[in-house]
Amino acid sequence: MGITNNDYKSTTSSESDDYDINTLMIHADDALNNRVVNDVAPPINVSTTFRYSKNPDDWIPWKDQTEEEQNKLLNEDFIYSRLSHPNNIRLETNLNNVFKGYTTVYNSGLSAFNGVITYINPKQVFFQDCYHGVKSITRIWERNHGVKVYTNLDDVFEHLKEGDLVHLESPINPYGTVIDVAKYIKFAHSKKAYVVWDATFAPPPTVDPWKYDTDFIMHSLTKYFGGHSDLLAGALITRDSKIDHVLKNDRIYLGTNIGNLEAYLLLRSLRTYEMRFKQQSVNVTNVVNWLTENKHKYESLGLKITHAILQTDSFVKDQLSGDLTTPVFSLYLKDFETCKKFVTNLKFFQHATSLGGVESLVEIRCLTDPHISMNLIRFSIGCEASKDLINDIQQSLEKML
Numbered sequence: 001m002g003i004t005n006n007d008y009k010s011t012t013s014s015e016s017d018d019y020d021i022n023t024l025m026i027h028a029d030d031a032l033n034n035r036v037v038n039d040v041a042p043p044i045n046v047s048t049t050f051r052y053s054k055n056p057d058d059w060i061p062w063k064d065q066t067e068e069e070q071n072k073l074l075n076e077d078f079i080y081s082r083l084s085h086p087n088n089i090r091l092e093t094n095l096n097n098v099f100k101g102y103t104t105v106y107n108s109g110l111s112a113f114n115g116v117i118t119y120i121n122p123k124q125v126f127f128q129d130c131y132h133g134v135k136s137i138t139r140i141w142e143r144n145h146g147v148k149v150y151t152n153l154d155d156v157f158e159h160l161k162e163g164d165l166v167h168l169e170s171p172i173n174p175y176g177t178v179i180d181v182a183k184y185i186k187f188a189h190s191k192k193a194y195v196v197w198d199a200t201f202a203p204p205p206t207v208d209p210w211k212y213d214t215d216f217i218m219h220s221l222t223k224y225f226g227g228h229s230d231l232l233a234g235a236l237i238t239r240d241s242k243i244d245h246v247l248k249n250d251r252i253y254l255g256t257n258i259g260n261l262e263a264y265l266l267l268r269s270l271r272t273y274e275m276r277f278k279q280q281s282v283n284v285t286n287v288v289n290w291l292t293e294n295k296h297k298y299e300s301l302g303l304k305i306t307h308a309i310l311q312t313d314s315f316v317k318d319q320l321s322g323d324l325t326t327p328v329f330s331l332y333l334k335d336f337e338t339c340k341k342f343v344t345n346l347k348f349f350q351h352a353t354s355l356g357g358v359e360s361l362v363e364i365r366c367l368t369d370p371h372i373s374m375n376l377i378r379f380s381i382g383c384e385a386s387k388d389l390i391n392d393i394q395q396s397l398e399k400m401l
């Protein structure tokens, strides 16, 4: 499916199906190249406010404007950067083609979830293993609006009602394992509930959430799209232009549009996304395979690994059907103290939260996630040489024997 009949973005291409993702990420916003200065790298427009037309005949009160006139102001002429600015429009134009859907970009992944829960306005929310920040947002809704929160996805089969929100995360943070999304999505739609799929851990083309007919795709763009640990951003993608319109309008008043500089940085990062992600995917496969083959040597440390390539269920192959996989996995060691020693011994892996950057990270996950075991270390594999990463892990484990 290409983006045709796009009534919100006039610049998306109906030919996007013909091009691979790396070409799209480098060129899908070319139509917005500045016609005054021939710069190849897109400019950073830092202004928060934009001059109105010099012609007083163009000054039409907002309430009297047609939708077309308002869209022109938001997408081409601009008013105020909380509404829209050239960098976020350029970014969304690119991502519309990449995702084959209508993209709304936010100033963080959690702002994207705030956007979708505000749009759906559910009476009940269902999730299970997912990013702890998403769980905390649903608790705010529980506190403020009496929303009923279910923390076991199988509860949908007994309690799901029309208009509820089913939040799926696959692959799951921090395990890097995938869940059988198809059965939940099918059931949710039979009840006229909405499905949001947070696919942050498997950005395109690793999984194709549209294949399973999700209603919304959510991403923390902070991770693989940003790729350099230097920006926060999020996205919601829908195939319904009317919903897209509401999300963008709500975003104005939630105050969650991406900043000008972050939008520029993200666009810059998209140009190298495919190379980075391929390398991270190959690296994680090598590291997880090495750990699996050698774990018997470290039995005394209680080593256990979780990652999608170790799962044997048939839905895993269906979901991760290509060569790519999530660059995140988790390692359990005997106890908290053993985890501390392991992390202290590492040379290349930075001990920090987050994931998706070119530099490999580890995190003793309970330092930020209140719901996780004390002896779990999350790995985010970067773009270094996998042999150097493996050597680093090996020397740290050996020191503890």
Ligand SMILES: Cc1ncc(COP(=O)(O)O)c(C=O)c1O
Pocket (backbone or CB within 6 Å): 108, 109, 110, 111, 131, 133, 169, 173, 198, 200, 201, 219, 220, 221, 222, 232, 233, 234, 354
């Ligand atoms: C799976 C997942 N979803 C959402 C988020 C939230 O994203 P952000 O930090 O950009 O708000 C994160 C952050 O780690 C995440 O891992």
